[in-house]
Amino acid sequence: MLHIEYRATDAKGYSSEIYDYSAQVRPGYVEFQAHKDHVRAVAFSPDGKWLATAGKDGRLQIWDWSLRSQSHDVRASDRSLHCLAWTPDGRRVILGDEAGAVQSYSLDTERLRELGRHEESVWPMSLSPDGRYLASGSRDGIIHVRQLDKPQHPTRLQGHTWVITGLGSYVHQGQTHLVSVSYDKTLRIWNLGNGKVVLTQDKYPLLFRGLSVAPNVPLAVSGTRDGTLQVWNLENGEVIRLLVGHKGGIACVAVHSEGRYALSTSYDNTVRLWDLKRGKEIQRFEFASPIVAADFSPDGLFVALGDQEGKVRVQYIYHLVR
Numbered sequence: 001m002l003h004i005e006y007r008a009t010d011a012k013g014y015s016s017e018i019y020d021y022s023a024q025v026r027p028g029y030v031e032f033q034a035h036k037d038h039v040r041a042v043a044f045s046p047d048g049k050w051l052a053t054a055g056k057d058g059r060l061q062i063w064d065w066s067l068r069s070q071s072h073d074v075r076a077s078d079r080s081l082h083c084l085a086w087t088p089d090g091r092r093v094i095l096g097d098e099a100g101a102v103q104s105y106s107l108d109t110e111r112l113r114e115l116g117r118h119e120e121s122v123w124p125m126s127l128s129p130d131g132r133y134l135a136s137g138s139r140d141g142i143i144h145v146r147q148l149d150k151p152q153h154p155t156r157l158q159g160h161t162w163v164i165t166g167l168g169s170y171v172h173q174g175q176t177h178l179v180s181v182s183y184d185k186t187l188r189i190w191n192l193g194n195g196k197v198v199l200t201q202d203k204y205p206l207l208f209r210g211l212s213v214a215p216n217v218p219l220a221v222s223g224t225r226d227g228t229l230q231v232w233n234l235e236n237g238e239v240i241r242l243l244v245g246h247k248g249g250i251a252c253v254a255v256h257s258e259g260r261y262a263l264s265t266s267y268d269n270t271v272r273l274w275d276l277k278r279g280k281e282i283q284r285f286e287f288a289s290p291i292v293a294a295d296f297s298p299d300g301l302f303v304a305l306g307d308q309e310g311k312v313r314v315q316y317i318y319h320l321v322r
Contacts, residue, residue: 030068031313034061039306041083041293045090048298050107052093053312054081060095060105065297065314074105076112083124087148088131096122096136102144102151115151118144126167128176129215133192135178137164143180145192155195160184166211166253170234172218179234181208181222189234201237206230210252214259221262221276223250229264231276241279245272251292256300263303265291271305273320283320 035055042053044065051063058081062072079098086093095103100118102125105111120139127134127148134146141162144154162184169178169192177198178190185206189199207225214220218234227246230239248268255262261282262274271285271294293306301318 029313029315031311033310034306034312035059035310037310038080038308039293039310039312040081042304042306042312043084043086043093043295044297044302044304045086046088046298047090050086050090051304051312051314052084052086053293053304053306054084054095055310056080057310058097060084060093062093062107072105072107072110074110074112076103076105077101082122083136085125085127085134087127088129094125094127094134096125098122100138102134102136102146115146116144116154118142123164124167124211126169126178126213128169128178128192129171130176133169133176133178135167135169135180135192137167137180139163141182141184143167143178143190145178145195157190157195159188159197159200160186165208166222168211168213168220170213170215170218170220172234177234179211179213179220179232181211183207187222187232187237189237199237204230204239209250212253212255212262214255215257217259219255219259219276221253221255221264223253223264223266225249227266227268229253229262229274231262231279241276243274243279243281245281245284246270248290251290252294254294254296254303256296257298258300261296261300263294263296265294265305271303273303273317283317285315 034053036057038056051065053061058077060074060076064071077097083096093105098121102115104113118138125136141160143157146154160182166181176192187201210223220232222230229243231241246266248266251265273283291305305313
């Protein structure tokens with residue numbers, strides 16, 4: 001069991017008291033072995049109490065981050081898990097896997113429930129901020145949108161012609177929208193209320209490799225194969241800023257809920273923290289292997305990072321962004 005308590009030392013970092021040596025601790029972060037193989041996704045619950053990780057080993061791990069201890073270890077699939085998302089109440093985790101299954105795991109009943117299936121593997125997924133709509137994207141370019149209280153009959157959003165590589169939901173002027181990016185080099189914005197395309201942007205010939213959307217601000221950040229990041233104004237579907245610095249393709253992108261900061265991970269073995277207002281890199285972290293999953297904690301104190309060797313690092317960043 002992982003059980004670590006943090007104690008503040010100064011404005012620049014944290015020291016640690018270690019109650020169990022199953023984790024490696026350094027000033028400013030804690031690192032532990034979560035999976036036997038690639039970490040595919042990491043996500044904090046909306047209240048910051050839980051940290052969920054999904055792996056190529058088919059396991060869902062849920063850590064009680066308030067106690068720094070492991071709480072749930074679930075064999076969710078015989079195939080690789082690809083993505084996960086928390087419901088707004090923080091009591092369920094939605095999972096997508098290589099076989100095309102979309103499942104829900106309840107912390108209360110400790111049971112899995114299948115919500116539906118794609119014909120091909122599920123890549124990204126996104127829950128709307130109010131928890132009403134669940135969108136999942138597949139390798140075949142089709143997006144399924146389910147109402148979470150009656151998931152058996154999804155709406156199929158068709159328009160992309162290749163793999164869906166990023167999804168994100170936001171609310172603007174009372175309407176819930178979904179943003180999708182694909183290897184077909186397009187970005188699309190959908191109205192989830194009627195399932196129709198609001199905007200298609202194809203003038204940027206970009207091979208997208210990730211997307212993150214600020215839930216209450218019409219802003220998104222995407223990453224591409226050439227290592228650049230695009231900051232989007234979702235009101236008009238235009239790129240308002242490019243973030244340049246990575247020397248390898250982008251692996252994943254995370255935007256803080258307030259829409260001011262973004263985190264990018266790359267196959268150049270670096271993680272970079274960006275100030276979106278200024279378009280500047282704040283901090284760079286270097287690793288021995290690529291970080292392929294990332295998420296901000298809701299309070300902005302930490303970021304969770306997952307690598308290709310099954311390790312998860314939770315990095316303290318508040319001193320960088322306050």
